[in-house]
Amino acid sequence: MTQNATDLVLEVNNIEVVYNKVVQALRGLSLAVPRGEIVALLGSNGAGKSTTLKAISNLLPLEDGLLASGHIRFAGQDTARLAPQQLVRLGVSHVMEGRHVFEDLTVEENLVASTYALSGRTNAAKPDFDLVYEYFPRLFERRKGLAGYLSGGEQQMLAIGRALIAQPTLMLLDEPSLGISPKLTEDIFAIIARINAERATSMLLVEQNATVALAVAHRGYIMEGGKIVIDGTAERLASDADVREFYLGMGGGGEARSFKQLKHYKRRKRWLS
């Protein structure tokens, strides 16, 4: 690794994850998030992207998953023995796939619930509700309403807003674009980029929508079958021929082709990384 270890907020080293004691989801995955950067983690369905995030935030046991081997270090500290809530309090906030807002609670109460993330912090952090409402004015308008009645996009905003309350050092974002219109996706990603720039929050961003993800990310990893197959800066990935073909849908000159000509999903094996 070329980078100085102290610059890395998150180091994931050769981890393996097994579900239900039999299904192996991750096979020796390694990645790193440098401080202050957005790192995109891309890959097709079932590649293990969400599993990676759950392994980092220690939410695996809820789904009968187990970190079978490897190490995860957040800010230099091994996280294996930390309960999920302890990890959140240390500064790792996980915005889960499918938003997971508290539907029976109001928007405001959702944010209040997140203030538990601040307990036990040494620097006596106060919850900053205004900050959330500044990034997401829509949430302010609907703060008294039940979160279950928000639109999908608004729920995603609330999920990110909840994480913001926790004032995280590292934000894990799992598919913020899931089920959201392209226009709203654009807005949300613009805000993600703003949060990263203005608050120096490091981010690990899981996405299926590689185009929007690589547009905001500094660097990226591409996963396949439970491990990393390609990594590099966002510009390099966006111009890589394979990535363009398989993840950005821009292969072979870009003109429309008929399904007859579509070549089989075949790929060079990559043994590097």
Add this chain to the structure above:
Amino acid sequence: MDMDWGYLFEVSLTSVMGGGLYALAGLAFVMVYKATRVVNLAIGEMLMAGSYLFFTFAAMWALPLWLAIPAAVLASGVLGAVIERTMIRPLLGEPPISAFMVTIGLGSVLVGLVEMIWSADQRRLPDFLPTQAITVGDAFLAPKIFWGAVIASVFITAVLLVFRYWRGGVALRATASDQAAAYAVGINVPRVFSLSWVVSAMLAAVSGIIVGSIGGISSSMGVFGLTVLVVVIVGGLDSVLGALVAGLLVGLVEGLAGAYLGGEYKLLATFIVLVFILMVRPYGLFGTREIERL
């Protein structure tokens, strides 16, 4: 048949007030179910445990009432914490039926302990409710039932307010709503589980003390829990509002059946209500229907 409206009014009022106790005990049940999804079949026995603790403090140790009541409630809270920590927490992640079976066992253990420590004899609790007769219009109300209902509604209101405005209440409702997300926002979920058992045990103790001071205590008073189960199923297992409404409703039905048909028809009437409600609304009156966005 000539209808005696005054009698009907009196019976209804008394029954609804008696239903207040069902509502309070139902709230204790819902508290645990909502947070932890554990069906606590030992709710009646926890009620009994609370009343025996009160009996010990007030009658055996002769503590003054202002001390004996809070002491009994607090001791019940500790009991709730111990039950959660030793019997329920180890079953986290196991199928719900396991915890359910454990609570059946817990009920038997509590009955056994009570019979070992205090014997199976019926006992009287010291009188602490005012005995002056209460009249509403022409209706005469048994003072114990009236004051029992007052205490129950004070506690119900307090619990509702606390869980609406206190941050711990938000944590409990958040955990009930989405456990994984509760972990992800930094809530200590196991502690919330513990909290729900403590509060539930304390509420059960309050209702146990009132029930005991109305009808005396014995090792078989856990059957009160049977009616509480009817209440929470009718109301919808995870609904606080349901427990309150169904508590009053079941109290009313039971009282009317007792007055017009005879005491032996009380349980029959309440279970007929149960069957009927389940036929019409399988999730109970106010049981969760998920908010659906289309």
